[in-house]
Amino acid sequence: MMTKFWICWRKHPMNNNYIAIQNDDFRKNLSKGTLVLTQGIRSNTSEDIKEIITKVRNFDTFDENNDPYNEHDFGAFDYKGRRIFWKIDYYDQKFLYLSPDVSNPRVTNRVLTIMYAEEY
Secondary structure (H helix, E strand, O other), X not given: OHHHHHHHHOOOHHHHHHHHHHHHHHHHOHHHOEEEEOHHHHOOOHHHHHHHHHHXXXXXXXXXXXXXXXXXXXXXXEEOOEEEEEEEEEEOOOOOOEOOXXXXXXXXXXXXXXXXXXXO
């Protein structure tokens, strides 16, 4: 039942715009959620990791192919010849289930994962 509700409310453009604003803010202020770097990303130098995170923070190349719901929750770019994906997932307060309402920051924990495409 929760999944059905989750799918239904996501179709409303006003919610999606609000979600996009929250996701953009989270990417710029990572203390507002949890950042996960996969093993592949962590194997880079600290300078490379810093540059990758900066590219995620500044990412603004959203279009209907990578952002069909206009939530700014996924991006991809090339870095030193390798494809990098980042995505934001939404969990409940205890990180056990999906958030019941991702537009509500009081009940949502955002998790940003940065990975190489082949790690997806």
